[in-house]
Amino acid sequence: MIPCNPCVAICPVHAITMNDINDTPAVDFEKCTGCTRCVGICPGLAIFVVKIKDEKASITFPYEFLPLPTVGNIVHAVDREGKTRGTAKIMKVNTRAKTAVITVEVDKTLAMDIRMIKVMNHD
Numbered sequence: 001m002i003p004c005n006p007c008v009a010i011c012p013v014h015a016i017t018m019n020d021i022n023d024t025p026a027v028d029f030e031k032c033t034g035c036t037r038c039v040g041i042c043p044g045l046a047i048f049v050v051k052i053k054d055e056k057a058s059i060t061f062p063y064e065f066l067p068l069p070t071v072g073n074i075v076h077a078v079d080r081e082g083k084t085r086g087t088a089k090i091m092k093v094n095t096r097a098k099t100a101v102i103t104v105e106v107d108k109t110l111a112m113d114i115r116m117i118k119v120m121n122h123d
């Protein structure tokens, strides 16, 4: 655990709260608008945002590898254990924060599993 709170300060709707700098942040999901600003500001790379619509899920998470993927690319969708679970489409690459933040689209059945991508080799 890293004692820090930039997510609390950056959230425009005050959806993230902490009683103490050493606490785990609490998110009020009724307030959260899904803007994803907290994702890129977190030094611990600990925040991701999942949105589900119809049969698809969009997952936004920090990405610290280069080169950055390109919007429209199809990549491997990887779970917490590093296993490829399917494919993902790159929907957005945001370099507004120091850490790049990417949004991928996957089948909604993978919404709570996919937390990283792996670029496909086309040798």
Ligand code: SF4
Pocket (backbone or CB within 6 Å): 010, 011, 012, 013, 014, 015, 016, 027, 031, 032, 033, 034, 035, 036, 037, 038, 039, 049
């Ligand atoms: S996604 Fe946006 S609204 Fe939701 S907790 Fe993060 S900064 Fe706040």
